[in-house]
Amino acid sequence: MNGAQAQAYARELGTYARLHVTRAVLGIAGAFVLVATAAVLGGSARTGEHITGLLRATMVAAPLAAGLYAWGVKPFERFARLLMLVGLVSFVTTLAESGDATLYSVGRAAGWTLEILLVILLLAFPDGPLRAAADRRLAGAMAAVVGVFYLPTLLLTESFQVPSPYTSCTHDCPRNVFFASGHELAFAKSGFLGVGSVLVFTVMCLVLVRLRERITLASAVQRQALVPVLLIGVVREALVGSLIVARQAGAAEAVVEAGATLIAWATPAIAIAFLVGLVRMRLAAERSLRTLAASVRSATGLPALQRTVAEALDDATLRLAVLSLPADPIAGPWLDVHLEPTQTPSATTQRCVQLVRDGRGQAVGALTADAALADRPELLEAAAALVAIALENRRLEAEAAAAAVAVRESRARIAATADTERRRIERDLHDGAQQRLVALRIELSLVHDMLNDDPAGATARIRELEASAEEALEELRALAHGVRPPLLADRGLVEALHSAMARSGLPVKMTDESVGRYPPEIESAIYFCILEALQNVAKHASGARHVRVRVDGDTRGEVWFDVRDDGSGAADDAALEGGAGMTNMRDRLAAIDGVLHVVSHPGVGTCVFGRAPVPMGPPQRSQRAG
Numbered sequence: 001m002n003g004a005q006a007q008a009y010a011r012e013l014g015t016y017a018r019l020h021v022t023r024a025v026l027g028i029a030g031a032f033v034l035v036a037t038a039a040v041l042g043g044s045a046r047t048g049e050h051i052t053g054l055l056r057a058t059m060v061a062a063p064l065a066a067g068l069y070a071w072g073v074k075p076f077e078r079f080a081r082l083l084m085l086v087g088l089v090s091f092v093t094t095l096a097e098s099g100d101a102t103l104y105s106v107g108r109a110a111g112w113t114l115e116i117l118l119v120i121l122l123l124a125f126p127d128g129p130l131r132a133a134a135d136r137r138l139a140g141a142m143a144a145v146v147g148v149f150y151l152p153t154l155l156l157t158e159s160f161q162v163p164s165p166y167t168s169c170t171h172d173c174p175r176n177v178f179f180a181s182g183h184e185l186a187f188a189k190s191g192f193l194g195v196g197s198v199l200v201f202t203v204m205c206l207v208l209v210r211l212r213e214r215i216t217l218a219s220a221v222q223r224q225a226l227v228p229v230l231l232i233g234v235v236r237e238a239l240v241g242s243l244i245v246a247r248q249a250g251a252a253e254a255v256v257e258a259g260a261t262l263i264a265w266a267t268p269a270i271a272i273a274f275l276v277g278l279v280r281m282r283l284a285a286e287r288s289l290r291t292l293a294a295s296v297r298s299a300t301g302l303p304a305l306q307r308t309v310a311e312a313l314d315d316a317t318l319r320l321a322v323l324s325l326p327a328d329p330i331a332g333p334w335l336d337v338h339l340e341p342t343q344t345p346s347a348t349t350q351r352c353v354q355l356v357r358d359g360r361g362q363a364v365g366a367l368t369a370d371a372a373l374a375d376r377p378e379l380l381e382a383a384a385a386l387v388a389i390a391l392e393n394r395r396l397e398a399e400a401a402a403a404a405v406a407v408r409e410s411r412a413r414i415a416a417t418a419d420t421e422r423r424r425i426e427r428d429l430h431d432g433a434q435q436r437l438v439a440l441r442i443e444l445s446l447v448h449d450m451l452n453d454d455p456a457g458a459t460a461r462i463r464e465l466e467a468s469a470e471e472a473l474e475e476l477r478a479l480a481h482g483v484r485p486p487l488l489a490d491r492g493l494v495e496a497l498h499s500a501m502a503r504s505g506l507p508v509k510m511t512d513e514s515v516g517r518y519p520p521e522i523e524s525a526i527y528f529c530i531l532e533a534l535q536n537v538a539k540h541a542s543g544a545r546h547v548r549v550r551v552d553g554d555t556r557g558e559v560w561f562d563v564r565d566d567g568s569g570a571a572d573d574a575a576l577e578g579g580a581g582m583t584n585m586r587d588r589l590a591a592i593d594g595v596l597h598v599v600s601h602p603g604v605g606t607c608v609f610g611r612a613p614v615p616m617g618p619p620q621r622s623q624r625a626g
Contacts, residue, residue, distance in 0.1 A: 062271035063087035096167035104174035111166035149196030163257040165264035225277030236266035302337035436472040533563035541567030560611035
C-alpha cells in the first residue's frame with residue numbers, strides 16, 4: 001500500500017461501513033423469514049405470544065446481520081463465518097418453540113451447542129482464529145463441560161429442564177425423544193445439570209476476565225470493538241449466575257422464567273454488540289488514519305513522527321526504526337529515531353512488525369507495534385504508507401538543505417577562486433612583467449648616460465629595448481588572458497628561464513640538469529619563483545656581483561631549484577620572511593605541494609631553495625632554441 005492508497009483507504013472506510021450496514025439490514029429481514037418458516041413447519045407450542053416470536057427472530061437475525069456486515073471485509077472474514085454459524089444454530093434453537101417432540105428436542109439440544117459457540121465467538125473476536133493458548137483452553141473447557149455434564153442428560157432424562165432461554169414452554173412441554181432409558185435417574189437432572197450450570201457460569205466468567213485483559217492491552221481501534229461486547233457479556237453472565245442461584249434456592253417459577261427470558265434476550269444482544277463493535281472499529285480506524293495523515297505533515301523529526309504514529313494508533317509501545325542506507329531489512333543496519341544503532345525489528349508473541357517501503361518497494365524503515373495491531377494488518381499497512389511519505393519528505397528536505405549548503409559552498413569557492421586568481425595575476429605581474437619593466441628602466445637609465453658619449457650606440461640600444469618592451473607587452477597581454485608566457489608554454493621551463501635572464505640586466509649563470517616538461521601549474525610556479533628571486537637580488541642584494549641559478553629534475557619524482565647571490569646577505573631571518581615576494585613564492589609552491597627555504601648569512605650572500613613533486617616517468621627534454 002502506497003501513500004495515495006493509504007489516504008484513499010482512510011476516506012473509504014466510512015463508505016464501506018455504510019455499505020455493510022445496508023447488507024446487515026437485509027440480513028435481518030432474511031432472518032425473520034427463516035424464523036417464520038420454522039414456525040410454519042413446527043407449529044407453535046404456545047400461540048399468541050408475539051413477543052416470543054420477536055425474540056426468536058432476533059436471536060437468529062442479530063448474528064446473521066453481524067456476519068453479513070463482516071463478510072468480505074478484511075480481516076473479518078473468518079469471524080463472519082463464525083457469526084453466520086451462530087445464526088444458523090440459533091435458527092435451530094427456535095425449533096424448541098415447536099409442539100413436535102422431535103423438533104423440540106433438536107432445538108433444546110442446539111441450545112447447548114450455542115453456548116460453546118458463544119465462548120468461541122467472544123474469544124475469537126474480531127478476526128476469527130483463537131491465537132492465544134489461554135483462549136483455546138477456555139473454548140475447550142466449555143466444550144468439555146457441555147460434553148460431560150449436558151449431553152449425557154439427553155439419554156438419561158425424560159424431559160428437559162424448564163424454564164429455559166431457548167423455549168417459552170414451561171408446562172406440558174414435548175418429551176425428550178433422545179431419552180433411551182426406561183427409568184429416569186433423578187441424579188442425572190439435579191446433579192449433572194446443577195454442576196454443569198455452575199461450571200458454565202465459571203467458564204463464562206473466565207472468558208470475561210480474558211476479554212477484560214485483552215481490552216487493557218488492546219489498541220484504541222480494537223478497544224472500540226471490545227468494550228460493547230464486554231459490557232453485554234457481563235450482563236448476560238450476571239443473569240446466568242442469577243438464574244443458577246434462583247434454581248438452586250427454589251425460587252418462584254415466575255422469577256426463574258423471567259431470568260431465562262432475559263438471558264434469551266442477552267444472547268442476540270451479544271451479536272448486536274459484535275455488529276456495533278465492528279462498525280465502531282472501522283470508524284475508529286478511519287479517524288485514526290485521518291488524524292495520522294494530518295499529523296504526519298506537521299511532524300518535524302523522527303521522534304515527533306514516532307510519537308504521532310503511536311498516538312494515532314493508541315500504542316505507546318510503538319517504535320519506528322529506519323535503515324541508514326539501502327540495505328537488507330534483515331541485516332540492517334537499523335537506527336532508532338535518535339539515529340543511534342538499534343536491533344533489527346523482529347516479530348514476537350507480544351510484538352508485530354510492519355515494514356515501511358518507499359515508492360520503489362525498497363524497505364526504508366519498520367514499525368514495531370503491539371501484537372494486538374496484527375489483527376488489523378490493513379491499518380498497519382496504511383500507517384506504514386503514511387510514514388513512508390513522511391520519510392520521503394524528510395529525505396527530500398535533507399537533500400534540499402544539502403543542496404543549499406552546496407550552493408553556498410560553491411559560491412564561496414567561486415569567490416575564493418576569483419580572489420586566488422586575482423592574487424595569481426598580481427604575482428605574475430609582479431614576478432614577470434614588472435621584472436621586465438624594472439630591467440627596462442635600468443637599461444633606459446644606462447642609455448641616458450650613453451647619449452652624450454655614444455649617440456649611435458644609444459640609438460641602437462633604444463631599438464633593442466623597444467623589442468624588450470614589446471615582449472613585456474606581449475607578456476602582459478598573455479597574463480590578461482590568463483595564460484602562461486608564450487615561450488614557457490611552447491618551449492618549456494629551461495628556454496623560458498634563459499630568455500628571461502638574458503633580459504634581466506644581472507650577471508646570471510644558469511645550469512640545468514635532467515629538466516623536462518612538467519604540468520603547466522608546476523612549470524609556472526617554478527618559473528615565477530625564480531624570476532621573483534632574481535628580482536629580489538636586483539632590489540635588495542647590495543654588492544652582489546654574481547648570481548647563480550640551478551634547476552635540477554632528478555628521478556625521484558621532484559624538481560628543485562636554487563638561486564644564489566654573493567651580496568651582503570642578511571643577519572635577521574625575519575627580514576627575509578615578511579616581504580610580498582617571499583609570500584608569493586611560498587603560496588605558489590604550496591599550491592603544488594612544494595616547499596621553499598631561504599638561507600642568508602652576512603657577508604656571504606643569500607640562497608633561495610625550492611622543490612616540488614612532479615609526476616613520475618621519463619623526463620621529456622625541453623627544447624633549446626637554436
